[in-house]
Amino acid sequence: GEDVEQSLFLSVREGDSSVINCTYTDSSSTYLYWYKQEPGAGLQLLTYIFSNMDMKQDQRLTVLLNKKDKHLSLRIADTQTGDSAIYFCAVMDSSYKLIFGSGTRLLVRP
Amino acid sequence: ETGVTQTPRHLVMGMTNKKSLKCEQHLGHNAMYWYKQSAKKPLELMFVYSLEERVENNSVPSRFSPECPNSSHLFLHLHTLQPEDSALYLCASSQGRGLDRETQYFGPGTRLLVL
Numbered sequence: 001g002e003d004v005e006q007s008l009f010l011s012v013r014e015g016d017s018s019v020i021n022c023t024y025t026d027s028s029s030t031y032l033y034w035y036k037q038e039p040g041a042g043l044q045l046l047t048y049i050f051s052n053m054d055m056k057q058d059q060r061l062t063v064l065l066n067k068k069d070k071h072l073s074l075r076i077a078d079t080q081t082g083d084s085a086i087y088f089c090a091v092m093d094s095s096y097k098l099i100f101g102s103g104t105r106l107l108v109r110p
Numbered sequence: 111e112t113g114v115t116q117t118p119r120h121l122v123m124g125m126t127n128k129k130s131l132k133c134e135q136h137l138g139h140n141a142m143y144w145y146k147q148s149a150k151k152p153l154e155l156m157f158v159y160s161l162e163e164r165v166e167n168n169s170v171p172s173r174f175s176p177e178c179p180n181s182s183h184l185f186l187h188l189h190t191l192q193p194e195d196s197a198l199y200l201c202a203s204s205q206g207r208g209l210d211r212e213t214q215y216f217g218p219g220t221r222l223l224v225l
Binding site: 097103 | 213216
């Protein structure tokens with residue numbers, strides 16, 4: 001079945017760019033998602049990309065998809081302290097099930 | 111965000127208690143989901159309902175019993191739980207099943223502690 005991997009932790013300085021990486025195994029994945037979870041809260045949908053796209057930009061967020069390497073990344077420009085959270089990569093498999101990574105904890109230092 | 115609401119937000123229960131978690135979506139969606147989020151583990155999909163019919167049950171113990179009376183409401187009935195069932199239980203909804211209608215929107219979760 002699908003397996004989704006993320007690094008556990010990222011620390012950046014306020015104002016820098018953050019890049020959170022994700023790899024997956026199922027090449028038939030159709031939609032790929034990024035969710036954000038703040039402490040004590042549920043998952044907030046940030047953005048998603050369809051598998052026939054290479055890049056999607058939405059304000060400070062840029063999603064890059066490398067289908068050949070099965071690699072997805074989320075870049076946050078001008079990272080703010082309010083961006084501190086856990087970021088989950090999720091991939092829809094061939095049976096329309098969302099498979100989540102374990103999440104990357106982003107810490108933004110003032 | 112108020113698209114998907116969950117109550118209660120926090121719940122403490124003993125192993126012999128019976129309680130229910132409630133989820134309500136205000137998005138006009140037709141599919142609803144229960145997930146379990148435990149510390150240091152990926153999200154686990156528990157149940158999926160589509161048009162009020164259960165379409166997926168991922169080997170969840172029978173002490174968890176879902177109910178979907180209509181497309182806006184989803185319940186998770188709990189009885190004789192174990193301490194290892196302590197977790198954040200997340201509800202989600204999507205427009206439907208299949209490709210672009212699968213984008214899932216999550217509620218804030220119910221933090222459950224079983225003593």
